[in-house]
Amino acid sequence: MAKSVFNGVRIAGVAGAVPGQRVDNLTDHLFLPEADRKKIVALTGVNGYRRAPEGVCTSDLCHTAATALFDGLGRQPDQIDAVVFATMTPDYRIPSTACVLQDRLALPQSVVAYDVNMGCSGFIVGLYNACALIKGAGLRRVLVLAGDTQTKLCHDEDKTVVFIMGDAGTATIVESDPDAGDIVMEVRTDGSRFESLYVPAGGFRRPSTAETREVRERADGGLRSDDDLVMNGMEIFKFAVSDVVKTISGFMEEEQLSAENVKSLFLHQANKFMNDKIGKKLGFSPDQVPYTIQSFGNTGSASIPMTIASHFSSGDDAEAGGRAVMCGFGVGLSWGVATADLTGVYSPPIVELGT
Amino acid sequence: MEERIRDLFAVMLQVPPNEIKDETGPASLDKWDSMQHLILVSGFEEEFALDVDPEDLVEMYTDFGTFKRVVLRMLEG
Numbered sequence: 001m002a003k004s005v006f007n008g009v010r011i012a013g014v015a016g017a018v019p020g021q022r023v024d025n026l027t028d029h030l031f032l033p034e035a036d037r038k039k040i041v042a043l044t045g046v047n048g049y050r051r052a053p054e055g056v057c058t059s060d061l062c063h064t065a066a067t068a069l070f071d072g073l074g075r076q077p078d079q080i081d082a083v084v085f086a087t088m089t090p091d092y093r094i095p096s097t098a099c100v101l102q103d104r105l106a107l108p109q110s111v112v113a114y115d116v117n118m119g120c121s122g123f124i125v126g127l128y129n130a131c132a133l134i135k136g137a138g139l140r141r142v143l144v145l146a147g148d149t150q151t152k153l154c155h156d157e158d159k160t161v162v163f164i165m166g167d168a169g170t171a172t173i174v175e176s177d178p179d180a181g182d183i184v185m186e187v188r189t190d191g192s193r194f195e196s197l198y199v200p201a202g203g204f205r206r207p208s209t210a211e212t213r214e215v216r217e218r219a220d221g222g223l224r225s226d227d228d229l230v231m232n233g234m235e236i237f238k239f240a241v242s243d244v245v246k247t248i249s250g251f252m253e254e255e256q257l258s259a260e261n262v263k264s265l266f267l268h269q270a271n272k273f274m275n276d277k278i279g280k281k282l283g284f285s286p287d288q289v290p291y292t293i294q295s296f297g298n299t300g301s302a303s304i305p306m307t308i309a310s311h312f313s314s315g316d317d318a319e320a321g322g323r324a325v326m327c328g329f330g331v332g333l334s335w336g337v338a339t340a341d342l343t344g345v346y347s348p349p350i351v352e353l354g355t
Numbered sequence: 356m357e358e359r360i361r362d363l364f365a366v367m368l369q370v371p372p373n374e375i376k377d378e379t380g381p382a383s384l385d386k387w388d389s390m391q392h393l394i395l396v397s398g399f400e401e402e403f404a405l406d407v408d409p410e411d412l413v414e415m416y417t418d419f420g421t422f423k424r425v426v427l428r429m430l431e432g
Contacts, residue, residue, distance in 0.1 A: 039394045160390065220388050233389030234381075234416055241409030273393050277409045 003186040006131035010180035012173040013346035015069035016309040017061045018050040020354040031157045040163045045272025049166025049297030052149040058089045059097050061169025062145035064353050069171045072348040081139035082112040084129045086122030086146040086301045120268045120330025122146050122301025130174040141175040148300030155224035166297030170305035187336040196235040197331050201226040244329045251337045259283040263322030269293040269303040312347035360423050367398050377420030392416050
């Protein structure tokens with residue numbers, strides 16, 4: 001069990017950025033009948049999302065978010081000791097995009113910079129890395145960049161994913177603070193189920209070829225190639241409502257947390273129907289479980305920080321902050337739960353790139 | 356009640372009711388995919404004022420006989 005307690009570490013600020021290009025699930029995706037589109041929107045809660053155009057990468061969105069965070073929080077790039085970039089959609093196969101971002105963000109050459117190849121649990125794993133670097137390696141301040149442009153992984157007419165997946169990038173500053181409370185985290189992994197959510201070809205195990213790029217209708221009715229993202233929806237649902245719920249529930253019990261002493265539950269934005277079930281199962285009322293899925297969809301590793309930034313900056317919560325439980329789950333399969341006091345966390349409004 | 360469940364199930368999946376047997380499952384009915392399953396359950400929750408537990412929701416994705424049995428159990432409970 002990778003449960004860890006990090007004392008004297010706090011999240012100072014969280015910012016999010018999205019592409020300006022909007023996708024509307026009711027008026028786009030005309031390959032499905034209107035009645036089907038309406039049903040899917042009602043179920044998933046995703047009215048639309050943002051899509052990064054060609055040439056805009058996850059790093060660009062995270063760069064925009066980081067710039068907004070530096071400006072708003074009054075931090076300087078030379079105050080950063082490490083940058084951890086959590087994503088499934090890096091700029092290049094080589095090098096780590098974090099190295100490129102070191103230069104683009106004018107971070108000092110003394111920073112530790114690396115990518116974490118994670119999806120929906122990416123923010124939690126990135127936060128875990130940041131806390132470990134601060135407490136284990138003595139760093140003062142770590143920039144966690146978490147984002148994905150997963151619309152680029154999906155075939156445009158794959159009904160199993162195209163109504164849900166959106167693009168976003170975020171930046172979070174985690175810093176050492178002797179007066180801060182604990183950040184407690186538990187990360188879990190089950191690689192035996194990796195094929196429930198993955199891209200079959202295009203890596204080194206099975207390189208992209210003309211055959212893998214061939215688009216055809218699959219048994220689940222989705223239209224895609226082997227170079228596109230494939231999701232076994234029911235397996236992921238089972239995973240979320242069993243493994244993930246058990247982990248959060250056990251974690252909360254051990255940490256003596258409950259819906260009564262936790263202000264907010266920030267869940268990975270998978271789909272609203274499923275998240276409603278998870279929140280209810282854990283005893284949370286709907287107003288304790290913020291969403292961004294209606295506007296931004298499932299934004300992979302960005303979804304938790306996007307929801308925090310949106311919730312804290314929008315005025316929805318007059319007393320932003322308080323004890324929070326956060327849980328990311330998905331690709332890997334990997335899942336992680338964290339608790340932190342988010343009182344005082346700075347969040348600027350979500351930035352639109354290219355508008 | 357069983358007929359009502361079958362009819363609603365068939366209407367929501369847009370297939371003739373007589374094609375829905377107890378052994379009909381996602382593997383034999385193309386339209387019953389995971390997304391449609393969630394839409395189905397959501398529709399049954401609304402129609403019968405149910406609140407389907409996540410474990411039951413997963414169990415219901417076995418075949419129509421199981422789906423029907425879980426709905427009946429919840430209606431009786």
